[in-house]
Amino acid sequence: MGYQDVARDILTHVGGRENIVSLVHCATRLRFRLKDQKQADAEALKKNPGVIMVVESGGQFQVVIGNHVHDVYNAVRAQAGITDDSVQPTQESSEKVNLLSRLIDIVSAVFTPFIGVMAASGILKGLLALAVVFGWLATDSGTYKLWFAASDSLFYFFPLVLGYTAGKKFGGNPFVTMAIGGALTHPVVMQAFDAASQPGAVTEHFLGLPITFINYSSSVIPIIFAAWVSCWVEKQGNKLLPSAVRNFFTPLFCLAITVPLTFLLIGPAATWLSQMLAHGYQAIYAFAPWLAGAVMGAIWQVCVIFGLHWGMVPLMINNLSVFGHDTLLPLLLPAIMGQVGACLGVFLTTRDARLKVLAGSAVSAGIFGITEPAVYGVTLPNRRPFIFGCVAGAMGGAIVGLSHSSVYSFGFANIFTFAQMIPPGGVDATVWGAVIGTVLALVVSCVLTCVAGSPRAENAVPAAVAVHENDILAPMSGTVLAMNQVPDSTFASGLLGEGAAIIPLTGKVIAPFSGEVASLFQTRHAIGLLSDSGIEVLIHIGIDTVKLNGQHFTTHVTVGDKIKPGDLLIEFDRQAILDAGYDLATPVIISNSDEYKSVTRHSNEHAIDSGMPFLTVSR
Known part of the structure; x- marks a missing residue:
């Protein structure tokens, strides 16, 4: 079935163009925000051969497509006549959504548009660290500097990118909120931060109020709060100002009010919240790192199924911003490879040609961190492989936690994450611990599936047994x-x-x-x-x-x-x-x-x- 046919079927069963509030996509899923969830027919969509699974979670109607999601996304947009300006993200669904669902919806909408380049930047950083460790590149070489700039630019100017996507999500002018993000990382502000960090520095003031300069580079939470405030100011301005002047004066008020408010109140408060979250996670991790690893290794794929994994993304980025490293992301790698191993076990033992092809392709995608084809297409429908993958993920996660493994750049858990784990001093026990835990998860889940989990392994006839007529x-x-x-x-x-x-x-x-x-x-x-x-x-x-x-x-x-x-x-x-x-x-x-x-x-x-x-x- 072609992308156009799949798109047509999806559009029909989400209730048509008029029922769509917003549409974005991540690595494998179309994420719809619908006016009326009851108009969507999930069961009918599941019958489409081009759809792996349908998930309703976090206030979103999620259609799992797989590796071709971008092509289907473009086809849906074309058939529905959706452009960047045609969907109003501020419209509310007719259904009430709880606080957790709203939070997940906001996080996924803000981060999803640049998920690909974010993962690519993290991988490039990891590969550069690997090249330095093996002596292939020197940090003072021009080659290293250009590639480092390419890998670091997104994270250094994170407030600009997040300002744009958050502005779109909150229903405001995304260029205004992007400009606010630019103010947080402007050279004048960075120079003021450096000066304020020196002993005996003089406190600067805005209209008599003291300014707290903070390094907002790579930060996440301050710009999201600032974007929300700016969009609120914009809505009030559009209500009060005549149409002849609102295009100029509304953005003026947004910038003039929100930027100072961010430096005076929003930024320090959000930074305090960021540090509280980071130190709170660190306290739990320090109490029992092996337990944290076992829990995350066991439940991560369950969170992915329900779309709850997006709630972890800001925490991981926040850890990198506050501490310079993150211990949560490495715990997820055994969970990923546990499902890959279970798929590999099914591939090795099944005699169902269709399932073998599906399992083989799912293994390839899973190695690069995309597990939806594996979970929805292979392990979850057959139950035992999914359970074995979670069990193996818990075992591997415990070992990674005990090894205190960290990543030093953000990405998504996949085979390249090992490169992102290399500390400035070179490969050490934290890296080898992650490798051992991850390989263990893959091998254990594969063996368990081969022995007792494959849908064709349980009743297969041993070769030594004669088959009569x-x-x-x-x-x-x-x-x-x-x-x-x-x-x-x-x-x-x-x-x-x-x-x-x-x-x-x-x-x-x-x-x-x-x-x-x-x-x-x-x-x-x-x-x-x-x-x-x-x-x-x-x-x-x-x-x-x-x-x-x-x-x-x-x-x-x-x-x-x-x-x-x-x-x-x-x-x-x-x-x-x-x-x-x-x-x-x-x-x-x-x-x-x-x-x-x-x-x-x-x-x-x-x-x-x-x-x-x-x-x-x-x-």
Whole structure:
């Protein structure tokens, strides 16, 4: 399905353009703020093959897309006619949102627009530290200085960037709030800060009030509060001033009032709050670093599922601003790699071709810190791999906490985080502790999944056990077709395995043996089964019926369910599918037929009743 089709379906099921208050995207998700959440149809969206998952959290309607989120985002904006100025972020949803949800919504909206460059800047800083440690670059070289400037510029001028995005979030003129952020880092202010830091410095005043100069470079909280105040002043000015002059005088009042107020009150108060948060976290971490690591390693992915992880981002950046390093980010790396290891375990053990491809791609994305495809597509649906990933994350996080590992630049937990952990003095035990804890999390989750967590590992037949001749019962009543008569070249060629097909007379699919449900397509048109003796069967209802996106199909089982002959698996509206123009020839394929000597039809009859012997496999 193309990006335009996915975008069209998303737009339809969020309630249309008129229901959208705001739309942003992060690394894998579209984040909608809707006027009326009840108009959105999450269940319908989950059936779209281009959508991994839908999450409603933090006052946002979040559609998890994966690595192609930016392309889908652009397609949605184009189809909805959304521009930077067409969506009014100040409109309120019709639903009441609690304080935590509002906080998460604000944080995600402020940080999401530059999440990519923020991660890239942190990685570049880490790679520069690595280059210095190995002697590849000297800190006084021109090459180092240019790359350092590239990596440090975003964080040094953080108040400008945050001023712009916070202004948009609070519904004001983002260029006014960006100018306020520029005032916080202006050379005149930085010089005044340096002078005020000297012994015997004279206190400067604004209209008789003493000014407290603080280094706001890389700070987070002061500019967000200042942006909120500026947007409030702007709204009042627009109400009171005539339209002929408001475009000039409203920004004038915002700058003239908010900038002094920030230096006199907002900045010192917000800085005090920043330091309280930083020292509060540090006190908890110092009390039991291993416990902090175990807890964060265990619950981080749960926080990601519900969108609560955004609440941690300001804390991590604040730690860097106050202390120059952060101990929270390293604790998250084992949680990330725990899910990667669980996905790797599924990839190594599953015999479901579709799941293997999904798990393999999820491992690649997870290594670079994007775990939504792994969690929503592989580990969470199969339950045990997700639990094993969290357990392994807790074990690895405890080791990282005991090692007192820190990062010295901000980024998002991924394979490059190790470079960001290198302290100014070079690689030490804190770095090796993080490596050991992270590798342990990956290995433990992978091994546990291989042994007891893979959806195909639990009932797989050991190689030493002889498989005798087995019968597969007919899963439906109807007319029998040889596989080469199926009107689809992929099935007819036998590429997917040997078997036969049935043109159904009724709309029911029953279990053809004792075993378990190994896989179930989101569109419900196909199901994979594994018998107790190791036979893999794929039942694909109709040709090209995936395009129905689950319409006319009803499932009665889930992945992992135990089945016995005759159990109802799927019901479908036979006539509705035919009326929609689809062929109902249903291939019944032995997916692992290459493990058997032969796969033959039980009889040459052209008609069969459900539950009767249909196929025979033998060594």
